[in-house]
Amino acid sequence: KQEVTQIPAALSVPEGENLVLNCSFTDSAIYNLQWFRQDPGKGLTSLLLIQSSQREQTSGRLNASLDKSSGRSTLYIAASQPGDSATYLCAATYSGGYQKVTFGTGTKLQVIP
Amino acid sequence: DTGVSQNPRHKITKRGQNVTFRCDPISEHNRLYWYRQTLGQGPEFLTYFQNEAQLEKSRLLSDRFSAERPKGSFSTLEIQRTEQGDSAMYLCASSPLGGSMHTQYFGPGTRLTVL
Numbered sequence: 001k002q003e004v005t006q007i008p009a010a011l012s013v014p015e016g017e018n019l020v021l022n023c024s025f026t027d028s029a030i031y032n033l034q035w036f037r038q039d040p041g042k043g044l045t046s047l048l049l050i051q052s053s054q055r056e057q058t059s060g061r062l063n064a065s066l067d068k069s070s071g072r073s074t075l076y077i078a079a080s081q082p083g084d085s086a087t088y089l090c091a092a093t094y095s096g097g098y099q100k101v102t103f104g105t106g107t108k109l110q111v112i113p
Numbered sequence: 114d115t116g117v118s119q120n121p122r123h124k125i126t127k128r129g130q131n132v133t134f135r136c137d138p139i140s141e142h143n144r145l146y147w148y149r150q151t152l153g154q155g156p157e158f159l160t161y162f163q164n165e166a167q168l169e170k171s172r173l174l175s176d177r178f179s180a181e182r183p184k185g186s187f188s189t190l191e192i193q194r195t196e197q198g199d200s201a202m203y204l205c206a207s208s209p210l211g212g213s214m215h216t217q218y219f220g221p222g223t224r225l226t227v228l
Contacts, residue, residue: 004155034216043119043204044156044219089155100169101146101217103155 002027004092006104013080014112021075021107023090028068035064035075036089080111117220119205125226126195133191134223138207145188147180148204156204195227
């Protein structure tokens with residue numbers, strides 16, 4: 001069964017700290033790995049997408065890594081800001097007739113001013 | 114507007130009523146997906162369309178649920194005889210057919226509350 005797990009479920013940090021969010025997946029035969037941001041009551045915003053052949057992607061203060069052999073991905077947020085407060089979801093996409101996306105349950109991040 | 118849109122954004126209904134949601138994908142996207150997200154959980158796949166053809170349905174999609182994409186553009190998701198357990202956020206996403214770097218683009222969702 002293809003499962004995606006995110007730890008911790010919630011995280012609270014003071015403004016300015018660097019932080020790491022973790023994601024693990026059981027089936028290493030992924031097509032890509034995505035990180036999304038979700039604000040309360042809103043839809044999902046794609047942050048970074050890492051193809052299975054890549055090791056990492058960077059966008060601004062965000063860096064996502066992918067280690068297929070260990071079934072892990074991390075999202076690194078540098079110099080956190082209160083505006084980063086949201087739920088972060090990772091999602092593994094598997095090849096098939098369509099691209100099946102399996103989501104983790106998310107990490108709820110609170111950055112305290 | 115170049116994003117995925119969903120209507121309505123919120124729907125409150127009484128148990129036993131039928132509800133219908135609409136999704137308008139990004140215009141050039143052939144693939145359309147519906148997901149359901151309950152509180153504290155990640156989205157779960159419901160169904161997938163490629164153009165007007167519904168090619169995949171999850172076991173989560175009971176007989177009370179039906180989705181259509183009649184002209185290969187917008188899609189509707191209908192829930193008949195709603196139950197309190199149907200209360201959730203219903204998300205729509207679209208993506209282009211082909212290509213190696215595409216991602217699924219999500220709409221803002223429709224939040225359903227069944228009283």
